[in-house]
Amino acid sequence: MRKITLKLLTKLPTRFVASGLILILILFIYGIVGSHLIMGLDFIDSIYYAVITMATVGYGDYTPHTGIQKIFATTLAIGGVAIFAYVFNLMLTSFQEKMSEYSKGAKKMKTIDDMDDYYILCGFGRVGKIVFEELTQRNQNVIVIDKDEDVCESIEESDSVVVLQADATENDLISELAGEKCNSVIISIGDDVSNLFIVLTIRENNQDTWIVSRASKLENIPRLRKAGADKIVSPEVIGGKNLYYESTRPHVLRLTVRHAPEELLDEFEVIVKHGCTLETIDYHFPGIETPLSRKIKTMDLEDGKKYDHYLKTHATAKEALENLYDSVNNIHSHLISGPDRATFDRLVEDLEKQEEIIGKNLTNKEIAKITRKNIK
Template sequence: MRKLTLRILKTLPTKYIASGLILIIILFIYGIVGSYFIMGLNLIDSIYYATITMATVGYGDYTPHTGIQKIFATTLAIGGVALLAYVFNMMLTTFQERMNEFSKGARKLKVIENMEDYYILCGFGRVGQVVFNELNQRNQNIIIIDKDEDVCEKIEETDNVVVLNKDATEDDGLIAKLAGDKCRSVILCAGDDVINLFIVLTIRETNPDAWIVTRSSKLENIKRLRKAGADKIISPEVIGGKDLYFESTRPHLLKITVKHSSYEILDEFKIITKHGCTLENIEYHLPGIETPLTRQIKTMDLSDGQRFVNHLSTHDDQRNALDNLYKTVNDVHSHLIAGPDRATFDKLVKDLEEIEEIIGINLTNKEIAKITEKEIK
């Protein structure tokens, strides 16, 4: 208890204490000067009279007789009582607030001790809020750490959400202590890469197995964060660039759902490249399930398709795995194809119809799930 009290006293706002002491000193000087010139006392007696009057002790050693002496003694006594009361009240109020903060912090740490499988989210800016919403929708346990007091006060705490108004780079290795066995992942969302780098290094010193996902605001810092020990680095620039690309090509994207075996892959790819189109990805549709299995391709070079087929011809295990995948989805899959214009897509579809069964164009996953559900029945 003694150590806690000393710690709280050390954290009291020094500016309030300093301003209070300055006011007391000014009033004390006023008392000494007034006692010397108004009361007619010597310097030692002036100090003595100013002290006992400010403290309202009043031993009666010196009694004011004239009007000006009485006014001086009255202002000194009232000023001393008011000022001392104000300063001590301010210190006690601040002390109580600090006690409440420490008590609240202790309760939060107790909740964290009893929390299992939690995520640590450092930084609650625009990116951090998006991550929080995703975690919260899934009822995950979340510990939010942010140094902005106003931001922390706006976050609603629940049984699954604990908010710590602390600086993860300064608070006695708090982040390293929390990133232990019970922590599923540490997610660093600070907009400053230097801060994220420092936190990664801090965690790695004591938790080599912690799973760390960090934001990188600048592409050139991705390598530094990876060397520091981050497991995954996400760059809003890269993600934003991909989104901009796909949105810009939206009028020139075609999703075509087809049915054919794995042995017709090259013939299909020849037609796609012949029309100058790019195969962005392939989606394999499990019967009755809306979410497909997706493979990114992103190529328009026929040699890539030929190389893939040649590879399968010399690797029986991978050929068998691909055949089994096609059997699982009953040969139903979709291609996302980027092309120059709609006229090209019309020609592409017409050529594909000659070699394979086309189930639909630009179907939603829900529509495809209903179609494939019939395969189950």
């Protein structure tokens, strides 16, 4: 307790200490000058009289006799009492605030210790807020670290949410928390230099911690990966993809079909024939709303032929694909981009001649209702 008290006292705000010392110094100078001019004392005795009067000790060896002397002694004594009381009150108030902060911090650490596992979210800006909402919606334990006091106060804490006001680039706390109980550290600060430093700090002491970092600039992605980030997410890339998809939405078709693996190349030939691009393939497991998605992004027939040749020459890969198709009852969706709606109409017409088309632009929820009927 003694060490804690000394630590808190040494961290009193500088402005409180400075203002108190200035007031005491001003009163002390007033006491010395008044003792010399009004009480008629020499310099040494003036210092002595000013001190004992300010401290209200009053040994009685120097006694004011005239009216002006009594007024001077009275103002010096009252001033000393008032200033010392003011300074003491400042120190006491600041000490109580520090004790409160220490107690609050100890309570936060106790809450963290009681958590079985948690996610660390570093940075609570626009991106961080979205991540936080996603985590809390899934009832995950979250530790938010942000250096902005107003931001920290705006977050409601609970047994599953702890907010720590700290600068993660200057504090080793994040490295200490990123231990065995940490599921992942999510760094969402808008400054890539800060993100890089935090990644290095964590990775230095936690080799197995899963780190996901934001990258504001594409050129910093390799640096973050080299520093130790397991995943890097760039809002620029995501935003660019969203802008592209939104701009092509009138010319994007999600086609849900059913066919066997050996019909893959024939299907792809039809897609390429109409100048369309196969963006993704979603495999729909019976009754499960979220599909298994594969990015393809090709309109080159040679890519399809190479994949078909690969399957024919690699029995294990072919068997794995066949098992996947069996598990989804051959039902999957293609996200196809193309030049216009008329092209899609011709594409669908040709595909209907060789495979079963379940629906166009169906949602995952609608598809889940269809595949649920296949559950025996």
